[in-house]
Every structure is written in structure tokens, then in C-alpha cells.
Amino acid sequence: MTTEATTREPQATPEIDTLTIGVGGMTCASCVARVEKALKKAPGVKTATVNLATEKATVSFDGEACEIDSLLGAIEDAGYEPRRETAVFDIVKPGTDAAALQTALEAVRGVTGVDVGAAGAWVTVSYPSGTVDAKTLLQAASAAGVDLKTRAGSADDSVDLARRREQRTLLVKWLSAGAVGIALMLAGLPRGIEFFRDFTTVQDLLVSMFLLALPVQIWAGWQFYAGAWKGLRHRTADMNTLIALGTTAAFAYSTVATFWPELFADAHLAHDHHLGDRPPVYFEASAVIIALILFGRWLEARAKGSASAAMTRLLNLRPKTARLLRGDREADIPVEEVQPGDLLNVRPGEKVPVDGVVAEGSSAIDESMLTGESLPVEKAEGAPVYGATLNRFGTFRMRATRVGRETALAQIIRLVEQAQGSKAPIQRLADFVASVFVPVVLLIAAADFVIWLLIGPEGAVIYATLNAVAVLIIACPCALGLATPTAIMVGAGKGAEQGILIRSGEALETAEKLTTVVLDKTGTITEGQPRVTDVVTTAGTDEQQLIRLVAAAERGSEHALGEAIVRESQARELDLPDVTGFEAIPGRGVRATVEGRRLVIGTRRLLEEDGIDPGWLAGAGDKLTAAAKSLVYVAIDGKAAGVIAIADQIKGGAAEAVSMLRGRGIRVVLLTGDNEATAKSIAAQAGIADVIAEVLPDEKAAKVRELQSQGQVVAMVGDGINDAPALAQADIGMAIGSGADVAIEASDITLMRGDPRGVATAITLSRATMRTVRQNLFWAFFYNVALIPVAAGALYPVFQSTGVPEGLGFFFGDYGFLNPMLAGAAMALSSVTVMANSLRLRALA
Numbered sequence: 001m002t003t004e005a006t007t008r009e010p011q012a013t014p015e016i017d018t019l020t021i022g023v024g025g026m027t028c029a030s031c032v033a034r035v036e037k038a039l040k041k042a043p044g045v046k047t048a049t050v051n052l053a054t055e056k057a058t059v060s061f062d063g064e065a066c067e068i069d070s071l072l073g074a075i076e077d078a079g080y081e082p083r084r085e086t087a088v089f090d091i092v093k094p095g096t097d098a099a100a101l102q103t104a105l106e107a108v109r110g111v112t113g114v115d116v117g118a119a120g121a122w123v124t125v126s127y128p129s130g131t132v133d134a135k136t137l138l139q140a141a142s143a144a145g146v147d148l149k150t151r152a153g154s155a156d157d158s159v160d161l162a163r164r165r166e167q168r169t170l171l172v173k174w175l176s177a178g179a180v181g182i183a184l185m186l187a188g189l190p191r192g193i194e195f196f197r198d199f200t201t202v203q204d205l206l207v208s209m210f211l212l213a214l215p216v217q218i219w220a221g222w223q224f225y226a227g228a229w230k231g232l233r234h235r236t237a238d239m240n241t242l243i244a245l246g247t248t249a250a251f252a253y254s255t256v257a258t259f260w261p262e263l264f265a266d267a268h269l270a271h272d273h274h275l276g277d278r279p280p281v282y283f284e285a286s287a288v289i290i291a292l293i294l295f296g297r298w299l300e301a302r303a304k305g306s307a308s309a310a311m312t313r314l315l316n317l318r319p320k321t322a323r324l325l326r327g328d329r330e331a332d333i334p335v336e337e338v339q340p341g342d343l344l345n346v347r348p349g350e351k352v353p354v355d356g357v358v359a360e361g362s363s364a365i366d367e368s369m370l371t372g373e374s375l376p377v378e379k380a381e382g383a384p385v386y387g388a389t390l391n392r393f394g395t396f397r398m399r400a401t402r403v404g405r406e407t408a409l410a411q412i413i414r415l416v417e418q419a420q421g422s423k424a425p426i427q428r429l430a431d432f433v434a435s436v437f438v439p440v441v442l443l444i445a446a447a448d449f450v451i452w453l454l455i456g457p458e459g460a461v462i463y464a465t466l467n468a469v470a471v472l473i474i475a476c477p478c479a480l481g482l483a484t485p486t487a488i489m490v491g492a493g494k495g496a497e498q499g500i501l502i503r504s505g506e507a508l509e510t511a512e513k514l515t516t517v518v519l520d521k522t523g524t525i526t527e528g529q530p531r532v533t534d535v536v537t538t539a540g541t542d543e544q545q546l547i548r549l550v551a552a553a554e555r556g557s558e559h560a561l562g563e564a565i566v567r568e569s570q571a572r573e574l575d576l577p578d579v580t581g582f583e584a585i586p587g588r589g590v591r592a593t594v595e596g597r598r599l600v601i602g603t604r605r606l607l608e609e610d611g612i613d614p615g616w617l618a619g620a621g622d623k624l625t626a627a628a629k630s631l632v633y634v635a636i637d638g639k640a641a642g643v644i645a646i647a648d649q650i651k652g653g654a655a656e657a658v659s660m661l662r663g664r665g666i667r668v669v670l671l672t673g674d675n676e677a678t679a680k681s682i683a684a685q686a687g688i689a690d691v692i693a694e695v696l697p698d699e700k701a702a703k704v705r706e707l708q709s710q711g712q713v714v715a716m717v718g719d720g721i722n723d724a725p726a727l728a729q730a731d732i733g734m735a736i737g738s739g740a741d742v743a744i745e746a747s748d749i750t751l752m753r754g755d756p757r758g759v760a761t762a763i764t765l766s767r768a769t770m771r772t773v774r775q776n777l778f779w780a781f782f783y784n785v786a787l788i789p790v791a792a793g794a795l796y797p798v799f800q801s802t803g804v805p806e807g808l809g810f811f812f813g814d815y816g817f818l819n820p821m822l823a824g825a826a827m828a829l830s831s832v833t834v835m836a837n838s839l840r841l842r843a844l845a
Helices: 029-041 068-077 098-106 134-143 158-188 190-197 202-220 222-233 239-259 283-307 309-316 408-421 425-455 460-474 477-497 505-512 521-525 543-554 560-571 604-609 617-626 654-663 676-686 697-709 724-729 757-791 806-812 820-843
Strands: 016-024 045-051 056-062 084-091 113-116 122-128 148-150 321-326 329-334 343-346 355-361 363-366 377-379 396-402 500-502 516-520 531-537 579-585 589-594 597-602 630-636 639-647 667-671 690-692 714-718 732-736 749-751
Touching (some): 016 068, 016 122, 029 045, 029 056, 029 068, 029 425, 029 477, 056 068, 098 113, 098 134, 134 148, 158 202, 202 222, 222 239, 283 460, 283 820, 408 500, 425 477, 477 500, 477 505, 477 757, 516 521, 516 697, 521 714, 531 543, 531 560, 543 597, 560 630, 560 639, 617 639, 667 676, 676 690, 714 724, 724 732, 732 757
Parallel strands (some): 516 667, 667 690, 732 749
Antiparallel strands (some): 016 056, 045 056, 084 148, 113 122, 355 396, 363 377, 531 639, 579 589
16 A cells, blocks of 8 residues: 655635725614624635724725725625825827726726826726825826826815815805704794794694704704715615604604594694694704714814824924926926835925935924934935925035835824724624613613603603603713724824834724833944943043044944944044054054054953053043943053043933933833843933843743733834834834834834933823823713613603703703703714714823
8 A cells, every 4th residue: 555645735824904995874882783794705805904083994804805995885785985195197108008097007906997087198996095205106097108297286185175074064054054954943933933933824834944954954964864865775774774764753743633633633732832733843953963963973083183183293394395306407297106216306395205315415403203303414425314394504415325115204194094094902892782772672661652652741752752762862872982992093193202102002002001111222222322431531631632642443343332432532523643563453443644643442351461551540440341431442552541431322312301200100111231240320310220131032922921921911112123023022112213213113112302201101192091091981871871861752751740840841841851952962972972082182281
């Protein structure tokens, strides 16, 4: 018997794409659940997260198994509108092959429509917002042999335009509905009825009220009917369903009572409506309810715009044009057309168009939009510069290195969008409640109607109807849906303004629970660059001359201590002479001749080996060594001349950062590969009590794991490169650096500035954000739990025997039943309250 071995090819791991799509038409948490469910059913979709506050869906999917069109179709099939953008390009040489251009552009992933204009002079490209950038389209056209030019001002920011249009429409509708509602309320008052009786009949008055209320119901309330119809088609219900049913019930009852009053023969016994033996009507209730809900939607739309203000400011930072240099010629071109390697000219007062390096000239750049640091940064030849930063003074030329979606600003915008669109674990309860909320409310309203119809006071049909209407109107899944995402959106935006980039809502929630912060020494607590701190010289030796001679000998050295001395000479603006007879002694130092003088530079042992007695400098050196400083002894012409102390100094804000963390009840640990004496010296300067020293880079993750095993919730703060394993192991990894130099991808939170105080600021922000989330969730749950029973008539037994106090009659009528108009006002203000509470985060210092 033989056995054949079969070799199986390893299956390739499918490439997972992530796409963020704008979604229009969502109004409440039930809408969010519906869109998520529809997207998750699409083939190849791994995860789908929908955010009501940002009105966006973030989808992770297998790029080979799922097309973008199927995602857009899933959203449309659920009854909502995937938002699209358009870009217009001029064709440089009109009359080129339009079919080839159209084919090339349609092949770009994400493009949903291409329209080549008359005579082939321009082309319009449509795509879901955020899926395609202009550079990709330009490259696709170029590959087809067609050169395009971005039309100035043609970028259609459809999301912003749609939001402004929505706000204008809501404003017009709620003002119109409100005016009609007030008129109907005045007409229904006793004095109003008496006034109209002088020249018309009650029937004519009621018909006039019907005619006034009808356009409010149909025109102003149309969006509720449209939303309810979409839900009905997909066998679901949402907030639109509740509003449409509630207002229609009040309007329909009033219409029947107006034209067929005999159907409600005993309804007038409910209480005196000054209509004689006619049943009361509630046209004003349906109109005012619609006006109040539209007013709430208008306030909510404005608040959403305010909540996303940080993102809007980031987007507005993007430069529009660049000055391209070709030979001696300079041309202004759209920034989308800049290619890596292009030489660009930047004048004073202009924004740097893309990321690059200074090729010629120097300047001072305001990088506050990137790091939060207000002081301009000096830039010389070879220095990196970042797109959207502001050139304050000199003119310089730069070589483009990163353009389009690869620039530091583009990465920041993507990271902030990702955070604002993510969900925190705390939202799971709200999502679950929202998934069953509307069906439960519909059941409560139906049961409430039946109960009051059977056991209600005289005119029971009126009270049964009004109570059911109040239940339908007052229930607010909208507040549940907005409670978490609005706070996270504002918190993440506030963080971006302060140079703190938060990757997700989960990172925000975890950061609030931190008990221990582990700080890497180099680059986090210290500057990360050794500097000369002390210069001790013997009698007759000039300090400036000593630095000048030693720096000359060390020029070109790759040793960190030598480089520090050379930088010191540059800071003192010293001219360095030429060197002869240079000799490097590994592990000891160097010997060299400078201006005819023989120098021995290095350790004390090197001097002693050359028979040079350091004398009293040895004692001075011991004191400097005790302060965790590295020493360079110097002898000139066979005599000890001085000792130079070098140290990696702690950052200016390090001690304050540690104090801030400890003030928040957080344990601070210093983690370093340095020896224990040096580590303790640095820790003492920063005010850190716990030190873990002599740890190799690959051991740092194990030390973090050890702290976690003690029940600590740990944040690791490092440079994001050689600390990557520890950053990944920690509950929260914080990469600290400056601008684009930081390894953004390695961390949960990125501190764009090198200031360690940002660690405490990030934790403070997370605590404030999560506190706001809990307040929002409490309000959303409390509001619904407390007021739905009131709307259902729970106060009837309270007022049954004593009657409703005179001052509360408008609120609770004769028997303790909530006025449906107040139910509409409460529902409208509930979501606005959540939004306003979240916006308070913008006031954080």
C-alpha cells in the first residue's frame, strides 16, 4: 500500500479594504441599526459601523469578493441615500479619445459615473464621498494618454452643501409650521372662537383650520411620511414611523370630527372646548408637534455642524495651489497635480503645498496646525516641511516628497475621521435598546389606546387617541443614537486641535480607565539628543577655545558625544580650524593635532595611559558622573585642560507632566535601557518614583505585561518605532513625537508634539469625553423611561380624585393626560440636549 503526499498551496489572505461612505436620511438609532444590518449582509463584508452624528458608514470588506457598488446598493435597498461627490476636470487637448478616457476613469475603483462634456472639453466624475482622490483620477487619465487639469473651484463638497441645504429647508419648514400652529392655537382659544363667531359659523372656522393644517401635515411633515414609507417597504420602523403615526392620528381624528361630527356623538363630554355639542379638534396639536420636531431637527443639524467644526477647520487648511518650478519658469498649478520630486517655490505668507524637504533657502514655519506648538520652527536646507503649514518669513524652494493622500495632513484627517466614526464599547447597550425601541413603543401606544378606550373617563375616545399620540411623539430613539457618537466626535476633534490624535472610540474609553503610565526615557522624558551641559576648565584655559579645538577634532565623528560637542560649537558660532594627525582609539577617544597643538580627547583612562594626570578634574568629574552625565576629558600639549559633561536632558515639561499624572491618581513608571544610576537620576529630576532600568528593547513588552498581570491598566508612551512591541502590548499605546515623524500606525493615541504633558491632556480629554457620554446616555434612558409612562397616562390616578391644579391645566388637561404638543416639544429638545451637552467639550482648555 502506498501513500501519496499531497502538497497544498497556502491560501492567500484576502486583502481587506476599508471604506467610509456618507449616508443621508438617517434620523435615529433605529436607522443606524438598519443600515448596519444591510451592509453586514452584503457579500464579503467583515465589519460595518454606522455613526449617526457624522452620518457615515465605515465598512471593512474583502476587496475581491465585494464591489463598492454592492455596498452602495445595500444602503439604497435599506431606504437611505449613499452620498456622492463630483469632480470636474478640463481636458488639456479637447477632442481627444473620449471613449478611452471614459473607460480609464470608470476602471478606477470607487468611480460610479463618468460624463465627458460637449466637444470633449471637460469631464465630470462621480464617486462616493471619500473613496477617490483627484490625483488617482489624473493618473488614470494620463495612462490613457489624456492630460486633465483640475478645474479651479470645481470640487463639489456635497456633504457640506447638502447639510446647508438641509438646514435652510428645515428652517423654512419649522417657521412656516410654527406660524400656522400658533394661528390655529389662537383660533381654538375661547376668545378666538367668540371672535370668529361674529362673522362666521363654527363649522366654517373648523374647515378653515383644516385647510390651514393640511399643508403643514403634507408639506412640512412630508419627510416623516417618506421615512415611514421607506421603513414600511423594508418591514422596519423608526422615529419617522412614530412621528407620522402620531401626527396623522391627531390630524385624522380632527378631520373626521370636523366633517363627520356625528361619529363622535359623546366626545364633546371630554371637557368644554367652547364648540358647543361638537367634538373637540386638535389641528393645532398636529401642526405644533410637526413644527417643534422640525425645530429640534434644525437645532440638531446646526449642532452637528458645530460638532464637526474641528474636522472642517482641518479640511479648510488644505492649500489649493502650488508654485511649480520648471527651469526658470514658475507656474501656479492645482495642488492635486503636484508629483513627488517636483520643485516648488514657497513665498512668505503662503502655505506649504505638500510634504517635502527644503532644497534651497531657509525660513521659519508655523507648524501649529500639525503639532499645536505656536512658535515657528526654523527650517534650513534639508529640513522637512509639511503641507498646509504656514511659511512665516523667508522664500525657499522645496522638493515634494509626499502628495495627495500621503501627506501628514491627509493622514491626520483620516485618523480623526476614523475616530469620529468609530463606536465605543459603552454604546453596545444603547444599540441593543435602539434595535427594539420603536416596536416596543408602537406596542405601548396600541395598548395605551385600547386601555383608555375601555376604562377612560367620559369622552374616552378622545383621551385614548391623545394618549396614544403623546406616547408615539414623546418617545425619542434619536437621543439614544446621538448620546455616544456626538461626544466622541467632539472629543476627537478637540484632541486634533491640541495635537492629540485618537484612533478610535474604544481607545478613548480605555484611556479613561488607565491606572499606570509607563514612560520610555529617551525621546519621551528626555530630549533624545545629548547636549553639552557643563564645561570645567583648568586655570589659564579659555572655555570657548577648549570647545573650538575639541569640536574641530570631533568634526565628522559618528559618536554621540562627539556630535554633541560639534553642535555646541555651532550654537556658539565658533569657526573650526583644520585637523592633522588624527587618530581614533576605539572605546577610549581620539588624538589629534589642531593649530599645532596636540590634543588627547576621551576617557580619564586615555589620559592616564598617556601619562597625563587629570588632577583635580577627576574630583569634578566624579560629581558630574553622579549626576548621570557622560564625560569627555581633554588634555592639550600633555596637560589636563578640562572636562566636558554631556547629558540627554529632560524635557522642559517632563516634571510637570509627571505631576499632572500623579495628580490624577495615575502611577508613573520610567522604563529605560540605561543603567540604574542614570535612570534614577533622570527619574529624580522628573519626579518619578518607580524605575525599571537596564531593559533591552525586546524586553519592554514583557515588563508591560508584568504590570498588567498585577491588575494595572497600562499606557505605554514611546517614540512609536523601537517601542512598537511594548506599544502593542499596552492597553493604550501612545506614540510621542513631532509632526509626521511619529509612527502614527503603531499607536492608539498619537501625540503630535514632543511635549510629555500631552499624555496627561489626552487622559483628561478621555475622562471628560466618557463622562459626557455617560451623562448623555443617562439623559436618553431617563428621558424615555420617565416620560413615556407620563405620556401614557400614568398621572391619571394621581389627579383622579383631586383634579389637576389650575396652573398645570395646560400641561395635563383635566385628568392628568399629557398635552401632545408638550410631548412634541420634549422629544425635540431631548436630542438637542444631548448635542448641546457634547458641545461643552469644545470648551476644554
